[in-house]
Amino acid sequence: xxxxxxxxxxxxxxPDCIREVEFKSLHGRKIAIDASMAIYQFLIAVRSGGxxxxxxxxxxxxxxxxxxxxxxFNRTIRFLNEGLKxxxxxxxxxxxxxxxxxxxRREKRRKAEEELKxxxxxxxxxxxxxxxxxxxxxxxxxxxxxxxxxxxxxVPVILAPMEAEAxxxxxxxxxxxxxxxxxxMDALTFATPILIRKLTFANQSSKGAQIQSMNYKKAIExxxxxxxxxxxxxxxxxxxxxxxxxxxxPKTALKLIREHGSIEKILPVVKDVPKYTVPxxxxxxxxxxxxxxxxxxxxxxxxxxxxxxxxxxxxxNHEVDTDVELKWKEPQAEELTKFLVDEAGFNPERVKLQIExxxxxxxxxxxxxxRMDSFFKVVSNPAADAKRKKRLExxxxxxxxxxxxxxxxxxxSKR
Amino acid sequence: MFEAQMQDGKIFKAIIEAIKDLxxxxxxxxxxxxxxxxxxxxxxxxxxxxxxxxxxxSNYRCDRPNSLxxxxxxxxxxxxxxxxxxxxxxxxxxxxxxxxxxLFEGGKTTIADFDLKLMDIEAEQLxxxxxxxxxxxxxxxxxxxxxxxxxxxxxxxxxxxxxxxGIRFSVTGNIGNGNILIRSNDEQNEKDRVTxxxxxxxxxxxxxxxxxxxxxxxxxxxSVIISMSPDVxxxxxxxxxxxxxxxxxxxxxxxxx
Numbered sequence: 001x002x003x004x005x006x007x008x009x010x011x012x013x014x015p016d017c018i019r020e021v022e023f024k025s026l027h028g029r030k031i032a033i034d035a036s037m038a039i040y041q042f043l044i045a046v047r048s049g050g051x052x053x054x055x056x057x058x059x060x061x062x063x064x065x066x067x068x069x070x071x072x073f074n075r076t077i078r079f080l081n082e083g084l085k086x087x088x089x090x091x092x093x094x095x096x097x098x099x100x101x102x103x104x105r106r107e108k109r110r111k112a113e114e115e116l117k118x119x120x121x122x123x124x125x126x127x128x129x130x131x132x133x134x135x136x137x138x139x140x141x142x143x144x145x146x147x148x149x150x151x152x153x154x155v156p157v158i159l160a161p162m163e164a165e166a167x168x169x170x171x172x173x174x175x176x177x178x179x180x181x182x183x184x185m186d187a188l189t190f191a192t193p194i195l196i197r198k199l200t201f202a203n204q205s206s207k208g209a210q211i212q213s214m215n216y217k218k219a220i221e222x223x224x225x226x227x228x229x230x231x232x233x234x235x236x237x238x239x240x241x242x243x244x245x246x247x248x249x250p251k252t253a254l255k256l257i258r259e260h261g262s263i264e265k266i267l268p269v270v271k272d273v274p275k276y277t278v279p280x281x282x283x284x285x286x287x288x289x290x291x292x293x294x295x296x297x298x299x300x301x302x303x304x305x306x307x308x309x310x311x312x313x314x315x316x317n318h319e320v321d322t323d324v325e326l327k328w329k330e331p332q333a334e335e336l337t338k339f340l341v342d343e344a345g346f347n348p349e350r351v352k353l354q355i356e357x358x359x360x361x362x363x364x365x366x367x368x369x370x371r372m373d374s375f376f377k378v379v380s381n382p383a384a385d386a387k388r389k390k391r392l393e394x395x396x397x398x399x400x401x402x403x404x405x406x407x408x409x410x411x412x413s414k415r
Numbered sequence: 416m417f418e419a420q421m422q423d424g425k426i427f428k429a430i431i432e433a434i435k436d437l438x439x440x441x442x443x444x445x446x447x448x449x450x451x452x453x454x455x456x457x458x459x460x461x462x463x464x465x466x467x468x469x470x471x472x473s474n475y476r477c478d479r480p481n482s483l484x485x486x487x488x489x490x491x492x493x494x495x496x497x498x499x500x501x502x503x504x505x506x507x508x509x510x511x512x513x514x515x516x517x518l519f520e521g522g523k524t525t526i527a528d529f530d531l532k533l534m535d536i537e538a539e540q541l542x543x544x545x546x547x548x549x550x551x552x553x554x555x556x557x558x559x560x561x562x563x564x565x566x567x568x569x570x571x572x573x574x575x576x577x578x579x580x581g582i583r584f585s586v587t588g589n590i591g592n593g594n595i596l597i598r599s600n601d602e603q604n605e606k607d608r609v610t611x612x613x614x615x616x617x618x619x620x621x622x623x624x625x626x627x628x629x630x631x632x633x634x635x636x637x638s639v640i641i642s643m644s645p646d647v648x649x650x651x652x653x654x655x656x657x658x659x660x661x662x663x664x665x666x667x668x669x670x671x672x
Contacts, residue, residue, distance in 0.1 A: 019537065024458040083458075367572065369622060370666035371459050372541065375648055379542035390511065391535050 002185040004238035005250040007197075010214070012399075013254065014222020015392050020210040023201070027083030028371045030326065031196060032158070032168035034182035035088040039142050041200075042071030060345035068142050069149055069344050076155060077354055078201055080328075080361035083369065087156045087177055087326055089164040090143055092319075097241040097310055152336040153358060154329035161319040166190045170320035177326070179213070189234040189315050191216055191227060224258060231315045232308075233257045236266075241311035243279040245270060263308050281307040328365060331358050417445045417481055417507045419472040424503040424519065426635070428494040430661060433632035433653075434463050435487035437625075437663075440536045443483040443515075445507075449659075454538055461625050462541060462648075462664040471658030474504075483507055483515050484536035493517065493529045507533075543664070548642035548650070550577040550613040554597055555606055556639040556653065560630040562595050567623050569593050572668060576618035577643060582611065586623070606637055617643045620668040626651070629663040 011018055046067040047057055058067045079086045094102065112131045119127035150157050160167030168180040169192035179194035180187040187195045197212040220230045236253035238244040248256070248270070260266045267283075270276045283306065333355050340346045421427055434441070434452070441454035441463075450472075452465040469475040497503065501521040507514070514530040562584050566573055570588025577583075581598040599611040629651045633639075636653040643649050648664040655661060 022457050027458050027460070367620060367668045367670060369458075369460055370648075370669050372455050372462050372648065372664065372666050373459055373539070375666060376462075376541035376543050376664075378539045380540065 002183070002240070003189060003234045004244075006185040006188070006234060006237055009237070009250040009254065010219055010222070012396075014219050015396070017215045017218035017222050019213045019215070021213045023082060023211060026196075026211070028085070028368055029179065030085040030087060030177040031179050031181045031199070032087045032089050032171045032177040033199070034164045034168060034180070034184060034187075035090045035146060035157075036143070036164055037182050037184060038072065038075075038088075039068045039146055042068040042075075043142070046071045060343065065142070066344045066346075069145055069340070070346070072146050072149055073153075073340065073354065075201070076150065076153060077358050077361065080155075080365065081357060083365065085328060085365070086181075087158060087171070088146070088150050089158045089160055089168045089171075090147060091164045092160045092162045092167075095162055095241065095314055097307070097314055100242070101240040149336075149339065152332045152339060154331045154362065156324075156326045156328065158324055161321055163318065165192075166318035167320050168192065170318075170322050171324070174322040176322065176324070186234075186240070188214060188216055188219060189231055189239070190318065193217065223254065229257050229261060231312055232263045234315070235263065235308050235311050239311060239315075241314050242281070242307035245279070245282075246277040247275045263312075279307065328362070330362060331355065333359070416476060416478050416509055417483075417505065418474065418476045419445075419450065419469075420474045420502055420504040421472055422502045424497050424501045425499070426655060427503055428497055429632070429634045430465055430655075431487055431490050431494055433635065433661060434465070435491050436631060437461065437463055437628045438487060440484060440486050440534065440538075442536055442538055443485060444480070445477050445483065446480045447477050453540060455541070456625075456628075460622070460666050461628070462543075464543070464662045464664070465659070467655065467659040471656065479509055481507065481509065481512075482536075483512070484534040485515065485531060486534065490531060493531055496527060496529070498525070546644070549615050549644045550611070550617045550642065552577060552582045552597075552609070552611050552641045553638055554582070554609045554641070556630075556633045556636055558597070559639045559641075560633045562597075563623060563626045563630050566593060566595065567627060571623055572620050573623045573626065574618060574620050575641075575643065575649065576616065577611065577613060577641075578616040579613075581609070582641070615645075617645055619643055619645070619649060620670075621649060621665055622668065625663075625665050629665070632661050632663070635661060
């Protein structure tokens, strides 16, 4: 999923782009949330059952899963209560280039299925739990359920032409929303000005894991790259759209991009180095080029264009639709109750209470509290900035020193 | 080296008490001319700006501009130990100091010194332009505090309208509604005087919860100055003697079409 190792690379190389923010500070913000990611998380997280007991997904009387409805309903109400304005973006058709990645995911599911069978035979609850979580999948039905739920709640639902992250990033670039909310680092590759991660309430109490805000401009400035170079870096790190060069880790990838500027220029350098394996479809066969009819031209083009160029094209020119109107409407209480109580089998009392909350949040949002930073511009405070920079540098130096010491220790213990 | 002595330590204590419910952490920005604090609350709805000019201190020395990050709750704990008539002397190193040293001195017999651990605070500073306001009202600070406190029983949003006849605070809630009008007058007694200067009438909506936080600064000043212009944050200012002020900015609630 996403870009391999990008989050860590950014925290090491461009720490200034990552900020931890309090939930409260997001009030009044419009955020485009990747719905598939959220549904998937709920399918895994919202389960019944205590410790040492097999956790079960929530289901209605007919045995249909309702974990995602429960999660989506409750979390969205909390978002609205905090004054945050969510927009949910659903995936459209998957790009052709993603088929390889999707095939890999299917393979993993097959494996998990087998393991689950084995675990069930052995009656090992921990293992059953682990593997059934791996089998969780946000399918068509789950997506449709959530769309219906959100529309009844009066929350805008956007159907992306293709990938949801790309659509969310485009909405953000167009100024329709303030940020993209997903765990998927792809959103940064699609150049969303701001990416919000860990947008949940689960970790509010423990101080360790707070909501993360990533600033795209500061990220590429921190890495010292242009947008084009950043996209190439992401492809080298490993994206959903094509394989990457085996043997090149994040540090090397960054170094190569900084030195050479693009994948085209890097290829000749790494092609003959034995420890690096360039995927076959990165260097197309020139021979097939002649024998093409008109119909096959398109397919042939795909076959002869290096995979990384196609992937890059997907990042640069993704099909998006920014001509949308975002409106937060009054919730349809009656319909909503019908859906949640009669169809999903939720507790009527609780649904009633939650709908009350939802109505209250909607009323409060009609006269929304303005934010201070929409009136006054952020300026720099030179003394505090200098101090912060120094601290970040110190931390980095310490980390490096520690890493060196660790290496030394390891070396010694081996001897 | 930063070193400054405040003869009347109570003032600093009152400032920290006034802001500690609104902001957890903030920077004391020390420069040659002044000690300043600027910070937003965690929801970025309001902003506190404190200014104490160097002239308000005795033995003021600040060799280079420095930002001292403090936790207001911890600062408040230390200030609990301040005697009624004590002076406070602040001391901090130039190069990224770890501590802010404070000496509390009262009379000739007791000297107490405390080190408060400093922290690095990433705070977004806002540039506030020095624009004139359409309406400015100066009134008794206790009166303002009472109004804000009383109106909270009715609802959470207060409409403040300033016109020729005076300044009106209105709240509409589930149990009913209420208005309090303060007329301008020119009482001899400065404490009760209400002066209104205005170009155009202004009406804005504000969250009472925040206004209530602001009135925590009432002990600092006998009068409060409220400034408003259409569609911009209100300013609630408490002058501090003749050498500083504490200003609270609050973003209005906006009617959506």
